[in-house]
Amino acid sequence: MEYEEKTGRAHRPLSPKQNVRKNLDFEPLSTTALILEDRPANLPAKPAEEAQKHRQQYEEMVVQAKKRELKEAQKRKKQLEERCKLEDSIGNAVLTWNNEILPNWETMCCSRKVRELWWQGIPPSVRGKVWSLAIGNELNITHELYDICLARAKEKWRSRSTVGAEVECEDAGFSTADREASLELIKLDISRTFPNLCIFQQGGPYHDTLHSILGAYTCYRPDVGYVQGMSFIAAVLILNLDTADAFIAFSNLLNKPCQMAFFRVDHGLMLTYFAAFEVFFEENLPKLFAHFKKNNLTPDIYLIDWIFTLYSKSLPLDLACRVWDVFCRDGEEFLFRTALGILKLFEDILTKMDFIHIAQFLTKLPEDLPSEEFFTSIAAIQMQSRNKKWAQILAALQKDNREMEKGSPSLKH
Amino acid sequence: MSQAAMSETYDFLFKFLVIGNAGTGKSCLLHQFIEKKFKDDSNHTIGVEFGSKIINVGGKYVKLQIWDTAGQERFRSVTRSYYRGAAGALLVYDITSRETYNALTNWLTDARMLASQNIVIILCGNKKDLDADREVTFLEASRFAQENGKRIRSRKNGLRYSVWRCCLETAEITTKSTSTKCSGMWVLKKQNTTSNIFTLDTEAVRANGV
Numbered sequence: 286m287e288y289e290e291k292t293g294r295a296h297r298p299l300s301p302k303q304n305v306r307k308n309l310d311f312e313p314l315s316t317t318a319l320i321l322e323d324r325p326a327n328l329p330a331k332p333a334e335e336a337q338k339h340r341q342q343y344e345e346m347v348v349q350a351k352k353r354e355l356k357e358a359q360k361r362k363k364q365l366e367e368r369c370k371l372e373d374s375i376g377n378a379v380l381t382w383n384n385e386i387l388p389n390w391e392t393m394c395c396s397r398k399v400r401e402l403w404w405q406g407i408p409p410s411v412r413g414k415v416w417s418l419a420i421g422n423e424l425n426i427t428h429e430l431y432d433i434c435l436a437r438a439k440e441k442w443r444s445r446s447t448v449g450a451e452v453e454c455e456d457a458g459f460s461t462a463d464r465e466a467s468l469e470l471i472k473l474d475i476s477r478t479f480p481n482l483c484i485f486q487q488g489g490p491y492h493d494t495l496h497s498i499l500g501a502y503t504c505y506r507p508d509v510g511y512v513q514g515m516s517f518i519a520a521v522l523i524l525n526l527d528t529a530d531a532f533i534a535f536s537n538l539l540n541k542p543c544q545m546a547f548f549r550v551d552h553g554l555m556l557t558y559f560a561a562f563e564v565f566f567e568e569n570l571p572k573l574f575a576h577f578k579k580n581n582l583t584p585d586i587y588l589i590d591w592i593f594t595l596y597s598k599s600l601p602l603d604l605a606c607r608v609w610d611v612f613c614r615d616g617e618e619f620l621f622r623t624a625l626g627i628l629k630l631f632e633d634i635l636t637k638m639d640f641i642h643i644a645q646f647l648t649k650l651p652e653d654l655p656s657e658e659f660f661t662s663i664a665a666i667q668m669q670s671r672n673k674k675w676a677q678i679l680a681a682l683q684k685d686n687r688e689m690e691k692g693s694p695s696l697k698h
Numbered sequence: 699m700s701q702a703a704m705s706e707t708y709d710f711l712f713k714f715l716v717i718g719n720a721g722t723g724k725s726c727l728l729h730q731f732i733e734k735k736f737k738d739d740s741n742h743t744i745g746v747e748f749g750s751k752i753i754n755v756g757g758k759y760v761k762l763q764i765w766d767t768a769g770q771e772r773f774r775s776v777t778r779s780y781y782r783g784a785a786g787a788l789l790v791y792d793i794t795s796r797e798t799y800n801a802l803t804n805w806l807t808d809a810r811m812l813a814s815q816n817i818v819i820i821l822c823g824n825k826k827d828l829d830a831d832r833e834v835t836f837l838e839a840s841r842f843a844q845e846n847g848k849r850i851r852s853r854k855n856g857l858r859y860s861v862w863r864c865c866l867e868t869a870e871i872t873t874k875s876t877s878t879k880c881s882g883m884w885v886l887k888k889q890n891t892t893s894n895i896f897t898l899d900t901e902a903v904r905a906n907g908v
Contacts, residue, residue, distance in 0.1 A: 470770065473721045473742075480739035513720070513770045514744045552775045589745030589776065598741055641763045644748040 375408050382411040390418050403614050404660075406607045413525035419613035420534050428529040431501060438500030441468065467511040471499045478516040479602075485520055494523050498532050505536060512548045514593030515539070521597045521609065543617035547592055557686055558592075559584045561679040562621045568670045569625050573632050580640040584624075587647035592620055599650050604659060618668055618675035626663030630654075708752055708761040713783050715813070717805050718790035719798040720769030723824040727790060728766045743768045746780055774808075781812035786820065791839075793823040794831040799839070806846060819847075 324331055331339070381402065386393050393399050407415050445468060475495050476486045484491045498519045503511050518538065522531040539548055546554040562584050567574040590599055595612065597605040612619045627650065628635065635643055668675050716724045725747060729737040732749045749764040765784070767777040787809050791798040802821070809817050821843050823834060 470720055477740060477742045480741065510772075512772050513742050513768060516742075550772050550775055555776075585776070585779075586746060593744045598744065641748060641750045645750065648745075648747045 378402060378405070379408045379410055382408065382415065387411070387414060387418070394418070400614065404611060407610045409525075409606075412606065412610070413522075413527075413530070416522075416525060416609065416613050417530055417534050420537050422533055422537055424533075424537055424540060426505075426533045426536055430505075431529045431532045434501035434504040434532075435497050437504040438497070441504070442500070467503060468500070470513070471496065471503070471511050471516070474513060474516045475499070478520050482602075485516075491520070491523055494528050494531075495519055497528065498523065498535060501532055502536060502539075506539075509539070509545075509548055512550070512593075514590075514598075515548065517594040517597045521595070521602075521605065525606075541617065543592070543620070547589075553686065554683075555585070555589075557679065557682045558621075559588060560682050561675065562588065562624065564670050564678050565621065565666075565668060565675070566625060566628070569666050570629055570632060573628060573636055576636050577643070580643065582640055582643050586644055588621075588624060590648060591624055595620065596623060599648075601652065601654060604654060604656055607656070607660070621675070622666050622668050623663055625666045626659065629665060630659055630662040706752075706761075708759040710758060710760045712760055712762055712785040714762050714764045715781060715784045715787040715809070716764060716766040716790065717777070717787055717809065718769060718822075719792070719795075719801050722769065722790045722792040722795075722798050724769060724788075724790050725766055727788065727822065727824060728764060732764075745773070745776060778808060778812055781809060784809070784813040784817060786818040787813065788820050788822055790822045790824050791834070792825050793834050794825055794828045796833045799823075799834045802842065803846075819843075 386399055386402075403415075475492060478485045478495065480486065483489055485495050486492060495516065499511055499516060502509075502515070502519075515535075519531065519535050522534050522538075525531075526534060538544060543558065545551075546558065563574070566577075566584070595605070596608045599605075600608065608619070608623050612623075615622075627647075631646070635646065638646065670678060673681075716728055718724055720742065725740055725743050726737050728747075728749050729735065729740070732751055743766060745768055747766045749766060750762060751764070752759050752761045754760075765780050767773075767780060789802060789805055789809070791802055793799075806819065809819065821839060823836065823839050
């Protein structure tokens with residue numbers, strides 16, 4: 286068909302279509318202007334009047350299309366400019382972080398300017414470095430120590446795979462069994478960590494790295510061992526740091542009081558954290574707080590997952606990394622502030638839900654969380670209650686608990 | 699589902715637990731039950747996740763509130779606080795792992811102590827698709843169910859009877875939605891069952907029961 290059309294046209298060089306095309310320096314993409322083609326030979330020809338009308342209509346259409354496309358081109362240009370601006374600002378931020386902040390970390394890390402830049406999100410290329418510095422290395426772990434722990438872990442894996450099941454049953458002391466189980470569990474969980482990224486699964490590029498870090502940690506801290514949730518934290522660190530540095534950051538991060546309380550599953554202390562959270566919950570979102578109370582929805586239901594994985598399982602990864610950024614800046618209180626930010630963002634829908642729907646919603650957040658609104662919502666949360674800060678509230682609650690514990694045996698006598 | 703489900707009106711509300719060792723496929727089973735779809739890229743559950751569904755039991759609408767708990771031993775102290783008020787539990791083990799089967803006694807003790815002595819248990823031997831690696835036979839599991847089960851002696855219109863009926867239906871729906879292969883796998887006959895532990899072999903099925 287197309288061929289016929291073209292050859293046909295070649296014989297009639299003055300077809301109206303070509304005339305029009307010559308007159309127009311701009312040719313819209315969306316129309317082939319069939320309307321201007323001559324009628325097939327077996328039909329009567331178009332009257333001149335009609336042809337004129339069609340030409341006119343076509344030209345109008347062309348003008349409209351031109352306008353539209355011009356507008357779209359302008360929009361694209363603007364978007365491109367915005368992206369360039371964003372890239373520039375990231376580029377600038379990278380320069381600022383690399384040339385100004387990182388070399389003078391100790392003196393600059395707490396300045397107002399740096400804190401503001403930090404809130405915007407750390408550029409991915411310097412993220413790992415900033416996290417490492419912010420988390421610190423209180424435990425003085427060296428790369429050599431990591432190698433030693435890893436070697437020990439590998440030793441264990443080997444002995445486990447060579448020694449048969451008979452020995453396993455014979456020395457089935459509870460703690461050994463538990464430790465053995467945790468080695469198995471690490472293997473199982475690695476493939477269940479960010480499964481959609483397909484990089485930590487068997488055969489993926491970071492499978493062995495994740496396995497190594499978790500294994501080395503169980504040898505470094507046999508008293509803590511492997512606890513579900515750790516694989517997500519290690520994975521996020523691996524995405525931003527070299528293996529040994531990721532291990533150092535991982536061990537130091539887990540050593541922070543809040544993380545220790547959770548990963549040791551110190552239930553009493555976890556409840557204290559939840560109680561402190563509720564103080565700020567009531568202060569910031571009294572209506573929703575009352576609604577949750579009425580529905581018996583306790584904070585452990587949603588906070589456990591969020592705190593154990595530092596939001597990396599429940600938020601889209603880029604958002605989770607931004608939460609980690611500010612968590613590195615502000616410490617544990619930011620984890621709870623983020624939780625309140627989420628509750629605030631969805632306050633309206635949550636107030637209309639019953640227990641099971643709230644629980645379902647919060648344990649499986651929507652995938653398309655709007656990032657700017659999300660951070661605006663977190664920013665609106667005040668971490669001050671009656672002039673008391675997070676740390677003060679938490680300390681006061683811990684003190685109460687200790688006194689209660691001390692008091693309870695004497696009550697029995 | 700019916701309009702009753704859409705508008706969320708129901709006659710009974712039952713809390714259901716999904717318990718069992720890590721990696722036995724608890725969340726997968728729940729997903730299959732709620733969504734009727736196989737979940738391929740599942741994360742491990744930290745703490746607890748939820749599901750809900752309204753089912754029709756003998757003309758009454760029953761809303762199931764399902765608590766899908768974390769399996770790791772370390773989380774026991776946390777998950778134990780979730781048992782209160784549960785009417786039934788899906789107790790899951792992996793047929794290819796004797797270890798997960800051996801743990802059933804502990805899970806059962808927890809369920810009876812923390813929920814209720816009369817909690818209805820649906821014993822699920824999951825991963826039937828890996829039958830070649832099976833370490834626990836169905837017969838063995840059903841014997842476990844009979845030895846540990848309690849006789850149902852409630853009157854027909856008592857609450858316990860309704861709970862029991864409901865679990866029976868749930869078990870049936872679970873079986874139906876998980877696999878055509880195991881719909882006949884009941885050892886305890888459906889209507890004449892007097893034990894409150896049911897045994898099932900289940901399998902989360904990819905697409906149309908491959």
